[in-house]
Amino acid sequence: MITQPQTTPAPDPYEERLRVQTARLLAYRDDGPLVMALRDKMGPGLPPVPATLVALLAIIAMAVTGMLDDGPVLLVPVVVMVLLVLPTAARDHLGKLDWLAPPLIRGAEFLTIILVGLAAGAPKWLLFVLLYVVGYHTYDTVYRTRQSIWPPDWVFKAGLGWELRLLLLGAGAALGVLTWVLAALTLYLGVLFAVESVTSWVRLDKETALAQAGDDLEASPEEAMEQATGEAEPA
Template structure:
């Protein structure tokens, strides 16, 4: 076989090389869906054109968010209220990266830790009732679990769901902005109600329409 024939065979469907490339593309798409980026992250990612690796920015964002929370979250106008903007600027530009690095699978869990940790610590520190905090985080956990389970069955969430859900950065920014006015309980209640209706209704509709919500997980290697 000539060198040219060998090169063309690499891209033929069914070859080991093609299967490897397909698995890599699937993993990349999965990780980017797990990030749950909103419009702001997507816009910043377009500016960088996928050139920035995602892990360093995510790690630094987690550290800075933790420092700002430890610095004090009990009063209004605290530095912790600016943590979402810092996290967005550090992680947003890398949202368009294929996330194909050896440790890039760590990025979605780090982003989840930033979002959940921020919402929990800020809420408790500023007097939001525990049921409201738990309700909001439970809605987000349901959405993220549904995204993971759905992608394993090749049922990709529509882009509009991530936009309507504001993305992790949008939700944190809304909470921080409202926190400046002292109406944080209202923000938690409104977000929990809105996101609960959005995510649950869209999820149930998708599973009913496809008829695949039977608890059977399709193997990742199957189409």
């Protein structure tokens, strides 16, 4: 018996747009292995924007009131950030204001790094370099996804995510070894993000060049001449 070939239905454009939007916002969050491991175990989670705003305001309040002093207390803003922001990863980020979640998370991460680093007496130039490295990674992720080029999942895991980066720095500050932790983390992330980014873009350029070369080989002589001269050869 002859059967008709099964055709795969085309995805709904609206659902596909929502899927891409969610994927982009989750990538911009820069969640690490800890968040990825707990994302499906947190139930409905917390609303991303309100929870992140509360964490950000709480950290600012700690700094304004002079609560952040040298010692174990420097781990408190990190714990507040993790407890409030980590549960937001379970949400689909499709709310009207959920696009604010990634910049709020990055801003809260940077503010925590600066406040904890200054309170612990870490070198300011080293804090700046770490912020630059993480900022470059964020820019690279945004630029890629806007061209539908998605960074591999292992990059986010190897990059530790905002949560493990903050926990490492908070623990280092609480134990009085923040400068060493900061230096090691900055060097590790700088090499990781730079090497992965450069190799990915070089590989993409090679694939693009090979694809263009294949198209040129398949083109007719007239098409090849038209591409070379900008006008078709008269028949």
